[in-house]
Structures are given as C-alpha cells and as structure tokens.
Amino acid sequence: MASSKSQFSSLFFITAILLVFLTIFRPVVAAACYARIFAFGDSLTDTGNFLQSIGDFPDPVRRLPYGQTFFGRPTGRFSDGRIIIDFVAEALGLPFVPPYLAGRDVEYFRHGANFAVGGATALNISFFEEKGIDVTWTEYSLGVQMGWFRQLLHLLSDESDRGDIMSSSLFIVGEIGGNDYNHPFLRARSLDEIRTYVPVVVQAIGSAINDLIKLGARTLVVPGNFPIGCVPLYLTVFQSQNKEVYDQQTGCIKWLNEFSEYHNKLLVEELYRLRKLHPHATIIYADYYGASMNIFRFPHKFGFKTSLLACCGSHGPYNCAPSILCGTKGSSVCAEPSTYASWDGLHLTEAAYKFVASAVLNGPYAAPSLSETCPTIELNDAQILYSNQCSE
Template identity: 55%
Template sequence: MASVASPPRLLPLLLALSLLLGARRASGGCYSAIFSFGDSLADTGNAIRLGGLGGPTGTPPYGRTFFNRPTGRFSDGRLIVDFIAQGLGLPLLRPYLGGGSSEDFRQGVNFAVAGATALDLSFFREKGIQPTWTDKSLHVQIQLFKQLLPSIAAGRDPKDVLNSSLILMGEIGGNDYNQPFFQGIKLDEIRPFVPSVISAISSGINDLIELGAKTLLVPGNFPIGCVPVYLDIYKSYNVEEYESDTGCIKWLNELSKYHNRLLLAELDRLRKLHPNVMIIYANYYDAMISFFRAPEVFGFKAPLHACCGSDGPYSVNRNAPCGHRNAKVCSDPSSSVSWDGIHLTEAAYGTIASSLLEGPHANPPLTRACSSTRQNAVDDF
C-alpha cells in the first residue's frame, strides 16, 4: 500500500508526539517529581474546585480533544505542564485542591490556579483596584507547598525531594496585567506594575531554592497583543497599531516584551547568586509569535481567531464565550492557536512544550537539563 502523507493540520501534533516520546526515552526518569505554580495556563483543575473561578471548564466542550471530558483545564485538551510531565516520563500532575494522600503527590502536584497573580491582592487594593479574582497568588501557592512538603518527604530531608525535582514557575504574572486591563485600567497605569511583578516572581524562586530546588523552569509572558480577546477589546482602524507581519497589537506586545526583558535580567542576577542551581528561561513569547508569523508551518489556520466562541470579531463575543449555549466550536481545534479567545488549544500547547523539551525555546532544553541533573546526582554520590 502506498504511504499516505499526513495532512498539514496533523503535523504539529505528530511533531509533538515524536519529540515527547524521544524526550521520555532521553530523560531516564531523572526528575523524581514536578511541582507546578501559576495561573490558568498551568491549572489542571484547582480553580474549578473553588467554585465560579473555574468558569465553564467543568462543562463541554472543554477537554474534548484528549480527555473526552471537562477536567478543569482551560483548553480542549492537555496543557504545557501535561506535555512536559509525559515527556519526562512522569504522571500528569494532580491539582492540589483535588485532594489526595501524600503518596498521591509524591511524583508531583500542581498549585496553579486560574486567575492567580504574582502579586498579592493587597498590592492592587493599594493602587485603588478592587480585586475580583482569586487570592491564590504565587506567594500563597508557595506557602501551601511548604505546608505539604514534609508529608511528601515522608521522613526524608525535604531538600532531597527538591534536589531531584523540576519546578515549573508558571506562567505567572500575566494576570497582574490582564485583570486590570479587563477592568478598564489604562496602559500608563499598568506598565509601572512590571518591576513589582518581577520582584514577586524572583522572591518565589528564592523561596524554592532555599527549600532545596535545583532545577526551575521560569516562563516569560506570551505576546498578549495576539490574544483574540485583546484584539477584540482594543480593535482599531489605525493600521499603525498592528504588527505588519502578525496582525497583533504592537503596544500590547511591547508590554509583554518589557516584562520579559526585566525577567531575563532578574534571572541572570539569580543565577549569579545561586551558581549551583539551574534556572531555565522558557521563551513563551518567541514560541507563540512564530505561530502568527508562519502559521502554515505549524498547520494553523486563522491563528488570530478563537476555535470556541461566537460570531464576533476574532470569533469572540464576551456575551457568548466558550461554554455558553450560543457559542460555537470549530470543526478542527488542532488547526487553531486559540481555544477560547484567551487560552490556547492542545495543538498549540503541545508544540510549545516540544520546543521546551528539545529546544529552541528553553536554554538548555529540558531533556539536556535532565541529563545534567542525572550526572550531577552521580557526581554528588
């Protein structure tokens, strides 16, 4: 029988699958666990257990692609954290608020909560902004982890647990800008938040290093000017406000790049303070912006439109969001970058995860970092 070429829309998933399988073989199980912190981009089911914070993620069509049911993930399937866990030969992370025994959390646990900010809510109240989102900030998530860690260690030195674990620090920080933007706060008032956001992330990294963390993956911010909800809110007839090669909003992407520049500088400072700790920057910005510059390479069509949404501009309508009875779902989520106008599809997340496991959007790639971790363990022995 003659071979049949794979349709272009399947290429991202096939690529992700092949890279993940290769990563799993390469890892050799050198990470004993993954501990994850962050917001809805990493939340595997915490917010849904806090009531309304989970939004529509407890109902179809969320979860339709991989799990065939809603799981509380803000996507049609797996998230980056899921692909990384599978690629490194570890089970999918249980949400902390889902409960479980210390044994259930031995190989990892996820503290990420949709809507979470890097900064505590008191910061926003002091700025005259009334928080309407979760109080499970990065600091709160790390405090919960500190409380759980002794039971996970089960009589061992907790540092030994952290020494052989991978820490996923987010993504976190995006909601520190999203939430005020969605309340109508102007850019000139939000941009000064960035140094404080970076400081909060840095403080969290330091806390985890003090606990014994040796390998941390710290993502930057996505290009928010390419997010359909933002494109809808800030749509303009002025072509100068848009990037000519992507169609994304320039000034919003500039905010993301500013955040990432400050984060990179802070990570360099932390590396000098902790030379024996591997702090890996996850370049979410470049990984995602490539989808808009050359969507056909990844099998994406209409990359600035949501797959699940309505007939409004960019396929989003705030009166009929994904999960609403009047919302519609595209026939092939794997051909879309955006799932619901804010969060990404499994196809997009899988492609980004592959670029972190094998490169080029993590330096070193996680599989190489994994090998280094294993070698260090041998040297220490």
C-alpha cells in the same frame, strides 16, 4: 564439596538474572531525571485547582467543550485538551501533575503537585485593592501557592530526606504574572499605570524562585509571558481603525506585544541575577513568547489554518465576544481545534500548547533546553517536527 559448589553457582546465576531483570524492567520514573514535578501559576498551568476552589459554581470550564480533544471530558484545564505541563510530564516519563486542592493523602502527590490556579496573580490581592481595583478573581496568588507547597513539603518529608526530594524534583514557576496585567487592562487602566506594576510582579516571581532554591530546589523552569497582542480577547477589546497599531505580518497589536516583551526583559534580568546568587541551581528561562510567535508569523507552516481566531467563542471579527464565553449559551466550537491556535479567545488549543512545549523541551526557546538538562527525555513527533521545520 561438589554440592556446595553447585549451590553457589546456582545462587550466582539467579542473582545475576535478577540484576539483569531489575535493570531492564525498572520503573520509568526511577530512570527519569526528575522524580516529580511541582508547578505554580495561573490558568495556563492549572490542571484543576480553579474548579476545586469554586465548589459547585457553574463555571463554563467544568463542562464540554473544555477537554473534548484529549480527555473527552472537562478536567479543569482551560483548553480543549492537554496543556504545556502535561507535555512536559509525558516527555519526562511522569504522570500528569495532579491539582493540589484535589489531593486526599500524601500518596496522591508521590510524583508531584500542581498549585496553579486559574485567574491567579503573582501579587497578593491587597496590591490591587490599594490601587482601587475591584478584585473579583481568585485569592490564590503565587504567595498563597508557595504556602501550600511548604505545607505539602512538610507532609512529604522530614529534615533527613527533604534535600533529596527538592533536588530530585523539577519546579515550574509559571507562567505567572499575566493576570496581574489582564485584570487591570480589562478594567480600562492605562498602559502607563500598568507598566509600573511590572517590576513589582517580576520581583514577586524572583522572590518565590529564591525561596524555592533556599529550600533545596536545583532545577527550575521559569516561563515568560505570551504575546498578549495576538490574543483574540485583547484584539477584540482593543480594536483600532488605525492600521499602524497592527503588525503587518501577524495582525497582532504591536503596543500590547511590546508590553509583554517589557515584562519578559525584566524577568530575564531577574533570572540572571538569581543565577549569579545561586550558581549551584539550574534556572531555565522558557521563552513562551518567542515560541508562540512562530505560530503567529507562520501559521500554515506549522499546521494552523488560523492563528488569531478563537476556536470556541461567538460572533465578532476574532470569534470572540467578552459577553459570550466559550461553553455558554450562544457560543460555538470549530470543527478542527488542532488547526486553531486560540481555544477560547484567551487560552491556547492543545495543538498550540504542544507546539510551545516542544520548543521548550527541545529548544531553541529555552536556555538551556530541558533536553540538555535531561538526556533521557523522550521527544515526541511534535518535537521532531518542530526541530526539522525550524532547521529548514
């Protein structure tokens, strides 16, 4: 009897210790709010799909100085280091999101997949062909990326667990739409014409969000467009002798920023409509425009020596010339990328992306902020710095 009682006590003790061990040392992902991230978009979110899609074509993005700051090598990211999706993954305790086109088996996508492709548009290329625009960019539009996601979802799950996978994942839909305007703007199409594209672009984004929610998505982050009037490439192409064109505080081109604001206004209205249609889903608007404008208004306050010059580029008033791209012969790189907002004249530096990611993760440039929807989110130094400086 005593022996049996002793055995029971020992078993109870071992079980209790095991439970404590599992509680303390369980994997980070198990304790996280989201088990995986699925992302869609263009070069602002791409982590390698563009390079996978072009094979051995010698694009500048496949060589240094791209990737020099964090990875020490080019990874297919259009920056010197990490981009916004990387900082979101880090804050959620998840690995960097792998590019879909680099996947080899289901295990590769255990923590999610990134479908974004550099140069991608929200609208299918047939839209631009009908407008008489010569399509020279990737064919992997948002619709194609959604098709990839459906294929992967079928491989990752069956009908019995598909709902669990969808509800436990974070979906980042964008940024997308910028290239729908970049391509025609840089082909000298008129502002009046391109403004007519905006409702169609927003409708395409809304349709993708609606489809994801119908498939079971419960939490979606939908970024707006950046202020293109502050982008060195646009500042170079649309230079003007008329001082009234420029914002006196930032030096950005006002009419181009007003265009970005128009896109974001319609996108916010579309998200409001979708929230009413799907009250069970959390749709977060990520205000990339508002967050990044802080850099352009107060660069020195946030550690940037310059906000309108490209770190990697060539001759010109904004260190940017369309004929000499970053990473090509004749280009040069600044000594301290972390003090520049623009990396290559079109994309941001890791430092600027980190700043914007912080504003979305911790607020106030997301409604709601990700930290509100995920109590276990880990705030890094940049997020704490951003919060403290903006509260001064």
